[in-house]
Structure formats: structure tokens, C-alpha cells
Amino acid sequence: MSKTYFTQDHEWIRVEGDTATVGITNYAQEQLGDLVFVELPEAGKVVKTGDTAVVVESVKAASDVYAPVDGEIVEANAALSSDPALVNSAPAGDGWLWKMKLADTSQLDGLLDAAAYEKLIA
Amino acid sequence: MTDDGLKSLPLEDLHKSAGARFGAFAGWSMPLTYPPGVLKEHLHTRQHAGLFDISHMKLFEIEGPDAGRLLETACPLDTSALSRGQSKYTLLLNADAGIIDDLIVTRLGDHRFMVVANAGNADKDGARLKALAAGLNAAVTPLDRVFLAIQGPDAADIVARSGIDAAGLTFMTGFEPQPGWFMTRSGYTGEDGFEIAVPLSDAADLAERLLADDRLMWIGLAARDSLRLEAGLCLHGNDITEETDPVEAALVWAIPKSLREGGRFEGASAFSAALDKGPAQRRVGLKPDGRQPVRGGATLTDEAGNPVGRVTSGGFGPSAGHPVAIGYVSTSLASAGTRIFADVRGTKVPVDVHSLPFTPHRYRKG
CATH class of the missing domain: 3.30.1360.120 (Probable tRNA modification gtpase trme; domain 1)
Structure with missing residues (x-):
């Protein structure tokens, strides 16, 4: 059973046990426009909340995607190296950015649920 | 508003x-x-x-018996070489031959021209043209x-x-x-x-x-x-500024040969001096190796990490199918094919000096 959380920075975090998959929301990809490059992290990289984990590049600009919680990156979405536009076409699916092992699951309590996130972007 | x-x-x-x-x-x-x-x-x-x-771009109509003279004072331009209906890419220069703006001037009559200026420089350009018109019989009229x-x-x-x-x-x-x-x-x-x-x-x-x-x-x-x-075209404020002169900006082609050794335009002596001396750095095209865009502001280095220039505009070229950029590099490294590096968030991205444009121009030249 997984649960999905959201951040004020327009990321989603799908949690199963102590691991999570992270991506950006549909709203975020619409704001960014067509992505042409995603700078992916190395597996094993340890991140703190607010650290830049990934940089997504549109035709026009580079934008940071932050780690929503503390943890260790266990996998980056290698498919994005050849097809960064997956983030545009399937932001909540095949366009996921990275998977991480959570350092402290209690940090999830500070994140938004789907209803609160919908309210944020309304 | x-x-x-x-x-x-x-x-x-x-x-x-x-x-x-x-x-x-x-x-x-x-x-x-x-x-x-x-x-x-x-x-x-x-x-x-x-x-x-x-x-957002601004049109100025320049009219009066001294209209040509005003433009030849403001820009390295030979209006006698412009027939009616002919346009010319030119530059508004300061006394140091720094580029205040790039403009398109079109002759519409014996004593009438249209000037197209960049949005961000429109007020400055208008003020400068009006100041240079003092004592001349030429009116500068911004058009809506x-x-x-x-x-x-x-x-x-x-x-x-x-x-x-x-x-x-x-x-x-x-x-x-x-x-x-x-x-x-x-x-x-x-x-x-x-x-x-x-x-x-x-x-x-x-x-x-x-x-x-x-x-x-x-x-x-x-x-x-x-x-x-x-298309390799300059964005004023990024690729050319008041701190760059036409020689380093690789825009000497925009200046008539007859005016390169001297003219009555503002910045003429600074320009000839820069041309004689040769530029220390030069504007070039840059093709990053791989898919990662290199943006304006990135530092360019040689293999050993010594700074050799900077990127002034960069992004992804959808038609080119790869990242494209424009920047300035030391003249010794300005020939096409030279391998240098861009510092992108601490990573050294290999970049090759590339001829401009990246995609061929397809103008209708008649």
C-alpha cells in the first residue's frame, strides 16, 4: 500500500515502507514547458531536505528539484537520459525522477496530501 | 500596465x-x-x-533635411549607399565604440528613415537620437x-x-x-x-x-x-552590450568599409583603434557536447581549468537537435572546432567552438 504526498515546490513523493519515488507534478511540468535535459543524481548520494537532487532543463531555463525529505538516493530514472520529455508526458508515471531510502519517515508528516496540494494550485 | x-x-x-x-x-x-x-x-x-x-520593440521615424546626417552621427552608417526602401542592420555606439543598441534602419524617402530599436533600449535610444539631433534639422518621432x-x-x-x-x-x-x-x-x-x-x-x-x-x-x-x-543572431543585453565593441562582437561586417578607418559617427576613433589592435576576445558559436544545455553566464575554461571566456546566451536548439550557445572566448581559441569547457554547476561540460549560424539562414535575397 503506497501513499502519495506533495510539496509546496510541486513535487510528489510516493512512499512504500521506507522508500519513496519522487517526481514533479503535472502543474510543475506545465509551468516548466518542454524539457530537453534532466541532470540525474548518482545512486548512493545522500540528500537533506531542500538539497538540489535533480536539475530539469527546458529549452529556456534550468530549474532545481529539491529533496523533499532526508535520505539516500537509490536509483535515478535512467530513461530520462534519452527521453527527458517523459516528465512532460507522464509526470506522475514514467517521468518519475528518483527513488530514495527515507532517513526519517516522520518528516513525511510535514508534507501536503493530495487535497491540500490541489488547494495550493487552485 | x-x-x-x-x-x-x-x-x-x-x-x-x-x-x-x-x-x-x-x-x-x-x-x-x-x-x-x-x-x-x-x-x-x-x-x-x-x-x-x-x-515591445520601438519604431522611430527620423525626418528632415538632416535626417541622414543624424543617423550617420549616431551610427556607423553610409546613408548615401541606402536606396529608397533599403534596410540596413547597424549599431548605436557610444564614444568607446560600445554597443548601446543594434538597430535596423530603412530609408523611406530622401529625408526620411525608419529606425527599429530593441524594447529594453528604446528610451535610451530615443534620448540619444534626440540629443544628437540638437542643432540639426531632423525630427525624431517615436511611433505607437x-x-x-x-x-x-x-x-x-x-x-x-x-x-x-x-x-x-x-x-x-x-x-x-x-x-x-x-x-x-x-x-x-x-x-x-x-x-x-x-x-x-x-x-x-x-x-x-x-x-x-x-x-x-x-x-x-x-x-x-x-x-x-x-540563427546566430545577437540579443542585445546578453551577447552585445555597451561593454562590447563591434570588433570583438564579430559585427565588423555591419560597418561599411569606407567608415572602418574613420568616420563622423560617435565612437569612430575608438572603433578604428579596436580594429587596428585586434580583439582580445571574440564572439563565437558554442556547441556543447551531449544533451545538456549551457546557459548564459557560464564560465568557459581550457582543459586545465583556466578561464578563457564566458557564455552570453545558451539553450537548446530544437531544429539543430542539440544545445546551442553564443559566447566570448580568447581570440586564440576562437576558431571553429576548438575544444573548450563550460562550467555548469561545477561540472566541466565539453564545448566546441562552432561557426554561426547553427541552422542555415533561408532569407529571400531576390
């Missing part, structure tokens, strides 16, 4: 109903993208045609116009079908199709196309007539930037 103190385009409602996403540029609230998005907009322009609202660009291989056919007879125009020529209108065959995408300035009262109707053709769609400022970058 918007809440942010930005100026709104006269046709803003039209852009809103077309679904534009707006952003700030040079004090204006500009359509950055429309629903198709920057990639599709860019490719559509190169494949068919795009309509751009460039009303809606200014549209139609760019792409289908542009000429679309314009003809809309009822405008511009068949006689070739690249860098212009005319006044009717009172208050001004039209040139030019643009800033590397494609064939036109720029048309019309009074506000005619604007919405013109846009509607043009857009009746399915091959034409609105294109935002984001694609305008990627198109001009692939």
Missing part, C-alpha cells in the same frame, strides 16, 4: 484568448509560450510559419504601432493570401503599404519573413486575416529566443 508595473501589449486580450502564458521581458508582459509549447512553436516556424507580436513578425517558409504565401502585396520585397527591403503602415522583409529567426507595423486600429483585423491561414500560429518569446539563437 500590469500589477507588476509591466507594460501590456496592445493586443494582450488576443494573446490571452489564444492561451498565452505571460512573462516579463524588458519591462513588458510578453507572451512566452502558447498551448503548443516552445518546442512545437519553434519547429512550426521553421516548417511553416509563425506570427510574433513584437510590439502594433508590430507583428511573420516568419517561416510559408510567410510570403500567407501574406499574399491575406491581401497584402509585398511580392516586390526582397530580404532587407521595406515600404509603406498604406498610410501609417510600415513593412520590411526581415526578421530575427533566420527564416524568410516580414515585419509589419500598423496602427492599433488596424491590428486586430490584420492578425485575424493572417491567422485565417492554417499554416500560421502565434509563437511566443521563448521560441523567438531559441530561433534567433540557432
